[in-house]
Amino acid sequence: MQVGPSPTSGGPEPLLTDKEADVLRLVAQGLHRQQIAVQLTYTEHLIDKVMRRVLLKLGASNAPHAVLLACQAGILDGSRRRHGDHAGYAAHVYRGEVPCVLCREGEKAYRAAQKRAKRHAA
Structure with missing residues (x-):
């Protein structure tokens, strides 16, 4: 899933894989890593690894920050931000x-x- 520039950075577009976007959506719903692992049939280790990649790609310092940035960028609602949105x-x-x-x-x-x-x- 590709998204437009972050409203705070205006920088390059982060590219999230479907797996990363799925994990981020579940984090946004308040699920813990164990619950996410069960729901997606992944290991907890893989969920941790995916979240580290999401944090890196979004420039977030923790999961709540990643959710906030993803909301601002339109990742979680599926609407791709246009360049003119900044x-x-x-x-x-x-x-x-x-x-x-x-x-x-x-x-x-x-x-x-x-x-x-x-x-x-x-």
């Missing part, structure tokens, strides 16, 4: 990030239009 070039700069390609191109087009309008007005 504030754009200025938001990247404000957060000290390198702007993504789409934001950089949008900013270039905006500045070019402003320059043309200024020349036309003069």
Whole structure:
């Protein structure tokens, strides 16, 4: 399952496997690792391993944080976030990030239009 940029990072899209998304959904429902293992017929060790990968991919510090980030990114409700779901070039700069390609191109087009309008007005 691929999701769009995180609202907090605007960074690259994390790619969660179906297994990772299933485990994360069950964590979001409040199930413990033993319950998840039984429900998905996995071992508890595998559930731990999958959750470590989810935490790493989402940049989360713990399971509740992963659920929060997944909710914000639209992972848990299945709605893929579009690029326009974040504030754009200025938001990247404000957060000290390198702007993504789409934001950089949008900013270039905006500045070019402003320059043309200024020349036309003069």
